[in-house]
Amino acid sequence: MEGQIPTKNSGKAKRVLFVCTHNSGRSQMAEAFFNEYAPPHLRAISAGSQPAERLNQTVVNAMKERDIDISSQKPKALTVDMLDSADIVITMGCMDSNACPAAFVPTIDWGLDDPEGQPIRIVRQIRDAIESMVKQLIEQKFNEKLTSP
Template sequence: MTAPMVLFVCVHNAGRSQMAAAFLQHLAGDRVDVRSAGSEPAETINPAAVAVMAEAGIDITTGAPKLLTTDAVRAADVVITMGCGDACPIFPGKRYEERELDDPATLDLEGVRRVRDEIRERVEGLIASLEG
């Protein structure tokens, strides 16, 4: 059986979607194929996201923001959007979830930690739903 592919999407692919993808990869390993992208990708990953993920023992410095493509959505089994509005194409038969989360770019470090912790909790729930 092939691993399900999960795509996390946010506007800049510099904070929320990077953290979610890293948590899913860390917690699920090769049981899930993980991708992330943004509708308007930033130049680099948000330094505050890098810092709070390092506090959780996860290094996201090797990642880079990527542009959301129709092919990436088409290839995904699960598409989780995090505030990207209508930028994500919809294909029948895919599982879509919208996650309302504050944008780390607008928060202080404590706020980014809260977003990180909420993302981790939601990723743990996602793993349970994929395995159940």
């Protein structure tokens, strides 16, 4: 059905998986915003098809501007178990890449630019777009109220 999120069951989704190539920027921001704004029965995790060694420091700094500290997060490798246990998989633009194993499961692709190597002003734009999309996901697709403004 047009506009519907692909889910594994007809019940309320409980876990969202955000996927990007390196899990050092976009998907980490989406995970943090989702877990900040969603009610406790909805949780997000993130992973990458080719995880980086560490988070993008500009992304960490941009999130600190929103009072969200992701500095202790580590990039995680995407696994089949993660894909299997997710109710919804959202990719951050990696669907263009052959390295995106999420291409083999139903996903929603947000098609966001990669913040790697970008100046802080561009990273802020990406961060703000992710924040807005996460809020819309929680409010419109899950019909839930945000737990933070």
